[in-house]
Amino acid sequence: MAHFPQRPFVVTFYVLADSxxxxxxxxxxxxxxxxxxxxxxxxxxxxxxxxxxxxxKAGDPLAGVYLPSRLAVxxxxxxxxxxxxxxxxxxxGDIHLRLRPDPAYRRLLTAANAFQQCPQxxxxxLVVEIIPQVGHGAFEDxxxxxxxxxxxxxxxxxxxxTVTGPYVWDSNLLHDLVYPGRNVKDWAEIHPAWNITIEPAxxxxx
Numbered sequence: 001m002a003h004f005p006q007r008p009f010v011v012t013f014y015v016l017a018d019s020x021x022x023x024x025x026x027x028x029x030x031x032x033x034x035x036x037x038x039x040x041x042x043x044x045x046x047x048x049x050x051x052x053x054x055x056x057k058a059g060d061p062l063a064g065v066y067l068p069s070r071l072a073v074x075x076x077x078x079x080x081x082x083x084x085x086x087x088x089x090x091x092x093g094d095i096h097l098r099l100r101p102d103p104a105y106r107r108l109l110t111a112a113n114a115f116q117q118c119p120q121x122x123x124x125x126l127v128v129e130i131i132p133q134v135g136h137g138a139f140e141d142x143x144x145x146x147x148x149x150x151x152x153x154x155x156x157x158x159x160x161x162t163v164t165g166p167y168v169w170d171s172n173l174l175h176d177l178v179y180p181g182r183n184v185k186d187w188a189e190i191h192p193a194w195n196i197t198i199e200p201a202x203x204x205x206x
Contacts, residue, residue, distance in 0.1 A: 048133075050150040053197040054079050054164055057149055061166035064131055064147025065192055066092065066139055071168040072186070078167035080105045080190060081199075083160050085125060086118035092139045093132035095154045097193075098125035099163065108167060112187035118157075127170070128163050129191040130154055144192065152196040160199045165190040 051057055056077035062068035082101040089095055098118050101108060109124050116125040133151045135143040144151035155161050169186040 048145060048150045049148060051164065051194045053162055053195050055195060056164070057147070057194050059148075062168075062192075064142070064144050064149070066135070066142040070172040071166075071170055071189075071191060073166055073168050074188075075167040077164065078108070078190065079162055079164045080108060080126065080167075081160070081162045082126065084128075084155050084157055085121040086157050087154055093135060093142050095130040097128035097130070097154065097163075099128050099161070099190075101126050108188055110169065110186055110188045112184045115182060115184050116187060127187060127189040127191070128165075128193050128196070129189055130196070131192040147192070149194055152193055155196060155198050162195075162197045162199065163190050163193050164195045165193045 049057070057063075061073055061076040062071060065071065080099070080101055082099040082105060084097050085100050086098045087095065088098075098116050098121075100121060100123055105126070108126055113124040113126060116127055117123070118125065130151055131142050131144050132139075133144050135141055135146070168189050168191050170189055170191070171185055
């Protein structure tokens with residue numbers, strides 16, 4: 001296997017030979033005996049990059065998000081810090097964090113973020129969406145694997161974190177059904193989150 005020079009992240013590449021050209025009868029890396037008998041069934045492993053804090057993902061910032069047309073990208077790569085006040089799993093496979101931004105990042109909130117509250121914390125929150133590694137059912141396109149990155153682990157409520165991902169406004173009209181009679185269009189989100197780093201010894205900033 002070839003050795004590549006150091007990069008900001010480590011990626012392993014597999015060089016796959018056509019099994020029809022094997023002259024020693026051995027399997028390719030990751031190939032099963034069934035795939036050896038049926039070479040057309042083999043699929044190469046999908047590349048998944050684990051992004052570092054503050055690192056932007058190349059390509060379409062909304063890759064891996066289902067129905068991306070509902071999101072307006074205002075900054076393709078943003079890093080924000082704040083305190084996670086509540087965490088919720090959604091039917092589409094996303095995990096929603098309500099992040100109370102540190103003072104330096106409160107400018108990212110829109111008027112609609114006032115409706116993003118937590119039971120014990122009524123301040124406006126920035127929404128952070130962690131998409132699933134692999135989508136399922138009607139939300140098959142909701143997939144970090146399809147976008148080529150490793151989805152971050154969700155922090156617990158109460159933890160202070162830094163988050164990197166696209167800064168978007170969500171214009172989904174379905175929000176009107178959840179918050180009838182309220183102007184909830186265009187709340188701000190980091191969606192999808194590419195990296196979430198927990199700061200274990202954080203002192204709150206006034």
